[in-house]
Amino acid sequence: MGSTIDQELILQLQAGSLDALGLLYDRHRQMVFRTALGITGDPEAANDLLQDVFLRLHRFADRIEVERPLEPWLYRVTTNLAYTWVKRNRRWYHPLEDLAEWLAGPGKSSPYDEVERSDDCNRVQKAISNLPFAQRVVVVLYYLNDLSLQEVAEILELPVGTVKSRLHYGRQALKKSLALGRFADGDKLPDFNYERP
Amino acid sequence: MDEEMDFYLKRCVKDWAAGYQPPADGRAKLLQAAERTRQHAPARGLGAIAYLWALIFDQAVVDLHPDGMARPCTQSRTWSLYIATQWRLAN
Numbered sequence: 001m002g003s004t005i006d007q008e009l010i011l012q013l014q015a016g017s018l019d020a021l022g023l024l025y026d027r028h029r030q031m032v033f034r035t036a037l038g039i040t041g042d043p044e045a046a047n048d049l050l051q052d053v054f055l056r057l058h059r060f061a062d063r064i065e066v067e068r069p070l071e072p073w074l075y076r077v078t079t080n081l082a083y084t085w086v087k088r089n090r091r092w093y094h095p096l097e098d099l100a101e102w103l104a105g106p107g108k109s110s111p112y113d114e115v116e117r118s119d120d121c122n123r124v125q126k127a128i129s130n131l132p133f134a135q136r137v138v139v140v141l142y143y144l145n146d147l148s149l150q151e152v153a154e155i156l157e158l159p160v161g162t163v164k165s166r167l168h169y170g171r172q173a174l175k176k177s178l179a180l181g182r183f184a185d186g187d188k189l190p191d192f193n194y195e196r197p
Numbered sequence: 198m199d200e201e202m203d204f205y206l207k208r209c210v211k212d213w214a215a216g217y218q219p220p221a222d223g224r225a226k227l228l229q230a231a232e233r234t235r236q237h238a239p240a241r242g243l244g245a246i247a248y249l250w251a252l253i254f255d256q257a258v259v260d261l262h263p264d265g266m267a268r269p270c271t272q273s274r275t276w277s278l279y280i281a282t283q284w285r286l287a288n
Contacts, residue, residue, distance in 0.1 A: 016235075018228050025224050033219040038210060043217045050219055051227055058231045124209035143207045144214060171199070174206065 006070040013061045024070070025054050031071070031145065032078050038140035039082040041129035045089070049081050056081075075145075075155040079137050086133055127177040135170035138163055 006027070012020035032053050037046035056077055057064075064073060128139055141152045149167070153160045220226075 018231055021231055022224055022228055025227055029219050029223065034214050037214055037217055047220050050223060054227050055230055059234065121209045121213040124206060125213045143210045171202065
């Protein structure tokens with residue numbers, strides 16, 4: 001049903017309708033923003049990338065295949081633009097964060113504390129940001145967007161086996177950097193409104 | 198254990214991301230930017246050729262229509278005229 005609405009809006013967009021662009025933005029902005037945020041770890045970058053993705057949708061509307069779902073295209077463009085951002089900012093991103101922590105010192109609050117929901121969540125996001133890009137994208141698409149391995153593979157145009165492998169190594173790296181060895185020992189998970197399924 | 202870890206990671210990442218929202222004025226900014234892009238769309242392909250053609254020969258590229266009126270050429274017609282002229286000059 002959602003795809004039918006998207007198809008109709010894309011046709012209108014291809015005919016030049018900016019209203020259709022606005023409606024497509026409303027329908028998909030959370031997903032694009034969330035994905036960009038997960039990959040870059042930077043809310044400002046996510047805002048910029050959100051604009052860029054939809055400007056590209058507007059610019060290349062006539063090349064979009066209307067019969068196919070729009071979301072994979074949006075995911076793909078988001079990850080490609082995020083890759084460019086990460087490459088460009090990689091030299092500066094971690095040193096700045098480390099500097100901020102050093103300046104804050106132990107026990108003092110840093111500017112980042114204002115937006116932290118919990119220490120655990122922040123640590124997880126930071127650990128994800130430290131993953132190699134290929135693993136990071138898979139982890140974000142899989143965990144943040146609830147996509148299946150098959151869906152991730154289609155978006156990234158990779159074999160499912162490759163996606164599985166990247167997710168596996170991403171998990172291993174996260175386990176190590178978050179010192180989640182206690183999972184293997186069966187310890188209780190951290191409490192953050194955790195509800196068992 | 199992977200299942201528990203998956204659940205933990207999923208909740209953490211989602212909780213973290215839930216603290217941020219796209220900007221409230223994002224839609225308006227997008228539509229303004231798209232409108233600006235539309236207004237300043239660069240001349241493409243044959244439009245550019247027609248312009249260069251007119252520039253070089255210092256005349257408007259017009260064609261005589263069956264009704265006897267001279268009107269500016271369509272892009273495809275401009276291209277045809279250009280090719281035909283080039284051929285004529287070469288031969």
